[in-house]
Amino acid sequence: MTETKEHTYKLRVYYEDTDAQGVVYYANYLKFIERARTEFLRNIGYQQEKLLNEGLIFVVNGIQMSFRKPAKLDDGLKIKTRLIKLGKASFHFDQEVFSEENFLLCKGLVRCACLDSKSFKPVALPKELLDGMRSIL
Amino acid sequence: MTETKEHTYKLRVYYEDTDAQGVVYYANYLKFIERARTEFLRNIGYQQEKLLNEGLIFVVNGIQMSFRKPAKLDDGLKIKTRLIKLGKASFHFDQEVFSEENFLLCKGLVRCACLDSKSFKPVALPKELLDGMRSIL
Amino acid sequence: MTETKEHTYKLRVYYEDTDAQGVVYYANYLKFIERARTEFLRNIGYQQEKLLNEGLIFVVNGIQMSFRKPAKLDDGLKIKTRLIKLGKASFHFDQEVFSEENFLLCKGLVRCACLDSKSFKPVALPKELLDGMRSIL
Amino acid sequence: MTETKEHTYKLRVYYEDTDAQGVVYYANYLKFIERARTEFLRNIGYQQEKLLNEGLIFVVNGIQMSFRKPAKLDDGLKIKTRLIKLGKASFHFDQEVFSEENFLLCKGLVRCACLDSKSFKPVALPKELLDGMRSIL
Numbered sequence: 001m002t003e004t005k006e007h008t009y010k011l012r013v014y015y016e017d018t019d020a021q022g023v024v025y026y027a028n029y030l031k032f033i034e035r036a037r038t039e040f041l042r043n044i045g046y047q048q049e050k051l052l053n054e055g056l057i058f059v060v061n062g063i064q065m066s067f068r069k070p071a072k073l074d075d076g077l078k079i080k081t082r083l084i085k086l087g088k089a090s091f092h093f094d095q096e097v098f099s100e101e102n103f104l105l106c107k108g109l110v111r112c113a114c115l116d117s118k119s120f121k122p123v124a125l126p127k128e129l130l131d132g133m134r135s136i137l
Numbered sequence: 138m139t140e141t142k143e144h145t146y147k148l149r150v151y152y153e154d155t156d157a158q159g160v161v162y163y164a165n166y167l168k169f170i171e172r173a174r175t176e177f178l179r180n181i182g183y184q185q186e187k188l189l190n191e192g193l194i195f196v197v198n199g200i201q202m203s204f205r206k207p208a209k210l211d212d213g214l215k216i217k218t219r220l221i222k223l224g225k226a227s228f229h230f231d232q233e234v235f236s237e238e239n240f241l242l243c244k245g246l247v248r249c250a251c252l253d254s255k256s257f258k259p260v261a262l263p264k265e266l267l268d269g270m271r272s273i274l
Numbered sequence: 275m276t277e278t279k280e281h282t283y284k285l286r287v288y289y290e291d292t293d294a295q296g297v298v299y300y301a302n303y304l305k306f307i308e309r310a311r312t313e314f315l316r317n318i319g320y321q322q323e324k325l326l327n328e329g330l331i332f333v334v335n336g337i338q339m340s341f342r343k344p345a346k347l348d349d350g351l352k353i354k355t356r357l358i359k360l361g362k363a364s365f366h367f368d369q370e371v372f373s374e375e376n377f378l379l380c381k382g383l384v385r386c387a388c389l390d391s392k393s394f395k396p397v398a399l400p401k402e403l404l405d406g407m408r409s410i411l
Numbered sequence: 412m413t414e415t416k417e418h419t420y421k422l423r424v425y426y427e428d429t430d431a432q433g434v435v436y437y438a439n440y441l442k443f444i445e446r447a448r449t450e451f452l453r454n455i456g457y458q459q460e461k462l463l464n465e466g467l468i469f470v471v472n473g474i475q476m477s478f479r480k481p482a483k484l485d486d487g488l489k490i491k492t493r494l495i496k497l498g499k500a501s502f503h504f505d506q507e508v509f510s511e512e513n514f515l516l517c518k519g520l521v522r523c524a525c526l527d528s529k530s531f532k533p534v535a536l537p538k539e540l541l542d543g544m545r546s547i548l
Binding site for chain 2: 012014015016031034035038047048049052072073074075
């Protein structure tokens with residue numbers, strides 16, 4: 001049941017997101033897809049603030065993005081997120097940004113790691129979180 | 138009925154909004170309250186993208202903000218917006234940002250103007266919009 | 275000797291700073307003037323990262339800004355900063371943003387406080403810093 | 412003479428660039444490397460504002476980034492930019508972000524295209540610009 005494992009997040013484009021080209025500034029898609037990943041993980045019972053207080057952080061190690069069509073002010077966007085790989089201390093997401101008319105605007109592969117918040121060294125994902133993630137892989 | 142004239146907008150704090158002090162970066166409250174004003178105006182039938190295409194823009198002439206308590210990662214915030222003054226080509230908002238526990242975090246007075254998008258000179262608000270705004274004053 | 279007590283900081287406007295109106299987005303002036311305050315304080319031997327590690331942070335309690343003329347992509351801006359008030363745990367700045375042609379674009383009064391980085395309670399400024407600030411008041 | 416064809420841009424990390432993990436937020440590296448590309452192109456006589464007024468824009472079609480070490484508040488960063496491929500309406504950059512101690516923090520490949528600013532369709536680079544770019548390839 002692929003459908004249930006894909007998470008959809010919706011957002012609206014505001015002036016803050018656009019630039020003088022009249023479209024969404026490229027770096028802001030990285031903000032958008034992080035909001036989507038955050039809500040995706042909140043769904044399986046994970047909260048960034050809570051983990052941060054426990055000394056764990058998630059960081060992005062690498063991204064590959066392609067930008068296909070521009071989004072504009074007031075556009076409603078839909079972000080689809082899938083967990084596509086899960087290791088002990090790392091996990092990869094596939095994320096796609098669609099317009100309200102279902103045009104693919106932007107597509108990305110995001111490689112994340114779980115680190116100790118002080119040393120920034122890799123740490124195994126807490127068991128509940130690993131189990132939660134397995135359930136959506 | 139003051140209640141119906143006050144608009145409430147909700148948002149979540151993401152990593153992008155925070156800084157190394159562990160709290161929301163002060164400039165980002167200006168983004169938050171603009172999102173709230175945008176949705177407030179959308180409610181009375183106004184869309185920034187549409188106006189921009191008609192050659193009109195809204196700009197902020199001045200702000201007065203006080204920052205009282207910090208907001209943190211993952212916090213849910215509530216923004217209350219009221220139109221408090223309406224002129225031919227200008228309008229003022231009173232905006233307050235609350236935590237989920239209803240603590241006042243930040244409070245602002247925002248003075249806006251309607252301008253021609255090319256010349257940046259003041260222009261009277263379109264009649265429907267002026268009427269719409271009167272209804273919520 | 276007023277001249278020596280006024281600090282000038284220069285910056286360039288990039289796409290990231292602009293919005294779909296083709297001008298600098300209003301919240302970004304708060305970023306610009308914070309860069310200027312940071313360099314102003316660095317000049318008197320103060321570094322935010324160092325203080326943060328000592329458990330002290332500076333926060334903005336309040337701002338009053340007026341936005342007069344827009345800045346555009348590629349513009350070179352000049353920010354003039356003066357310390358105008360100095361208390362035990364608080365200090366106020368007057369800041370002005372000018373275009374390369376010396377037009378005043380934006381003007382602000384910024385009220386800052388020194389806080390404990392954990393409790394967010396007011397703390398007296400460290401003596402050397404207070405002395406350094408007195409020298410530029 | 413590789414040295415002369417590689418452009419170096421320096422910047423300082425401010426609070427605006429950091430997040431609650433205490434380090435530079437990942438999306439902000441995309442801002443940093445765009446500042447570097449902009450100055451790189453300014454060096455060969457190209458200005459984004461001027462081109463925008465002539466109806467041309469540069470957009471990023473795709474990026475591949477790896478984030479290796481975190482940068483912190485007050486850090487001085489150095490960005491090295493090289494043009495590695497040049498087509499009629501497209502060009503690729505290789506960009507690296509270094510700490511003041513010359514640690515590689517982040518590395519990216521950026522694919523850009525030249526578009527018509529209204530239609531967002533690919534357009535050949537203006538001849539002078541193409542010649543200028545050839546000189547640094």
